[in-house]
Amino acid sequence: MNNYWITNVRIETGYEKSENTVAKTLTELVNIQIDGGRIANVTTEAPPSGSEGLDANGALMLPAFREMHIHIDKTYYGGPWKAVRPAINGIFTRIEEEQKILKDQLPTVEERAKKMLELLIRNGHTHIRTHCNIDPVVGIENLKATVRALKAYEDLITYEIVAFPQHGLLRSDSVELVRQAMANGATHVGGVDPATVDRNIEKSLETVFSIAQEFDAPIDIHLHDPDSLGAFQMEQIAELTEASGKQGKVTISHALALGDLVDPRLQTVTERLAEVGIDVTTTVPVNRPTIPIPFLWENNVPVSVGHDSITDHWSPFGTGDTIQKLALLGERFRISDEIGLSQLLRFATGGVTPLSPTGDQQWPKLGDNASFLLVDATCSAEAIARRKPISAVYGKGNVFVPEQGVEEGVYS
Numbered sequence: 001m002n003n004y005w006i007t008n009v010r011i012e013t014g015y016e017k018s019e020n021t022v023a024k025t026l027t028e029l030v031n032i033q034i035d036g037g038r039i040a041n042v043t044t045e046a047p048p049s050g051s052e053g054l055d056a057n058g059a060l061m062l063p064a065f066r067e068m069h070i071h072i073d074k075t076y077y078g079g080p081w082k083a084v085r086p087a088i089n090g091i092f093t094r095i096e097e098e099q100k101i102l103k104d105q106l107p108t109v110e111e112r113a114k115k116m117l118e119l120l121i122r123n124g125h126t127h128i129r130t131h132c133n134i135d136p137v138v139g140i141e142n143l144k145a146t147v148r149a150l151k152a153y154e155d156l157i158t159y160e161i162v163a164f165p166q167h168g169l170l171r172s173d174s175v176e177l178v179r180q181a182m183a184n185g186a187t188h189v190g191g192v193d194p195a196t197v198d199r200n201i202e203k204s205l206e207t208v209f210s211i212a213q214e215f216d217a218p219i220d221i222h223l224h225d226p227d228s229l230g231a232f233q234m235e236q237i238a239e240l241t242e243a244s245g246k247q248g249k250v251t252i253s254h255a256l257a258l259g260d261l262v263d264p265r266l267q268t269v270t271e272r273l274a275e276v277g278i279d280v281t282t283t284v285p286v287n288r289p290t291i292p293i294p295f296l297w298e299n300n301v302p303v304s305v306g307h308d309s310i311t312d313h314w315s316p317f318g319t320g321d322t323i324q325k326l327a328l329l330g331e332r333f334r335i336s337d338e339i340g341l342s343q344l345l346r347f348a349t350g351g352v353t354p355l356s357p358t359g360d361q362q363w364p365k366l367g368d369n370a371s372f373l374l375v376d377a378t379c380s381a382e383a384i385a386r387r388k389p390i391s392a393v394y395g396k397g398n399v400f401v402p403e404q405g406v407e408e409g410v411y412s
Contacts, residue, residue, distance in 0.1 A: 067307065284325055
């Protein structure tokens with residue numbers, strides 16, 4: 001259907017106060033017209049006679065999610081159960097494992113990537129930023145499979161692909177491979193731990209930015225290094241961002257050092273990231289100090305949540321469930337009031353929420369992309385806190401229909 005209506009859908013319209021505190025989210029049942037993948041009408045009036053339509057039965061409409069950090073090209077998902085092995089040498093244990101794992105997985109990369117995409121879409125994601133291994137073991141073969149998998153869902157999702165030199169841009173001599181990747185479908189230039197992995201902060205970062213300039217591309221760098229070492233690299237990234245004119249086009253993934261810093265150092269680094277428009281992605285880790293997500297947002301550093309993996313040789317704990325992750329974020333930072341819970345959506349939607357913090361209605365609007373969820377909840381605060389189920393996912397105006405049998409072993 002190119003032009004149709006969704007009837008009896010619940011949207012948020014404002015906040016209701018009691019004793020000077022927001023006690024409730026106000027909602028209204030409306031009918032919404034979708035035309036050409038866009039929202040064409042939002043009204044309480046009945047659709048014209050004879051219009052095609054679907055009945056939402058009072059389900060809550062929320063903006064679709066953006067998965068901003070995932071690796072769909074290397075996964076155990078869709079295959080037999082495997083736990084991870086002890087990482088005796090940290091990241092280098094995993095890099096060593098990949099010398100064999102990547103070759104073994106290559107024949108099934110596309111198939112498993114599609115299964116991960118099915119899971120992510122079913123959990124409400126209509127934009128995917130995936131990191132894709134670019135290394136001497138598989139060259140750009142994982143990239144080719146990733147592109148094919150993503151193209152199979154172009155009627156539902158938008159996507160970005162980070163050319164990710166997991167084994168070290170310099171350490172594995174992957175500079176030319178990353179250039180090849182950028183010429184063959186990758187949209188972002190990646191990097192990983194310039195200090196710990198590449199052992200040369202200046203050269204590693206300058207090479208990343210040089211490739212990005214060559215291809216006029218954004219950047220997304222994995223940075224796991226903690227404390228002052230990680231903070232120093234963030235400052236170096238900020239300097240290069242400003243010098244190269246890449247303001248607003250650089251992401252630091254994980255940025256774990258931000259969870260270790262205290263003021264005044266935390267404030268100084270945060271202000272610098274904000275000055276040059278660097279954003280951050282996080283998995284909301286619970287096995288180490290969590291980066292101060294609300295503080296970063298309040299200080300103009302955009303933060304997005306991501307799942308990183310579902311199950312692979314790095315971690316077996318992923319679910320792809322962003323509602324669950326937002327609930328975890330709320331628990332971690334003791335956000336349990338009506339406004340606070342509802343505003344958690346911004347970390348999963350690129351900042352889009354149905355209501356502003358002051359209760360002004362700001363979504364959906366006429367002309368918006370028709371990518372949204374229907375959730376069995378009365379408001380977004382309830383959806384997050386009570387981890388309510390998604391009943392339907394729409395991407396570009398098209399409803400998602402899972403492949404037959406996809407529900408089997410959803411977390412296997």
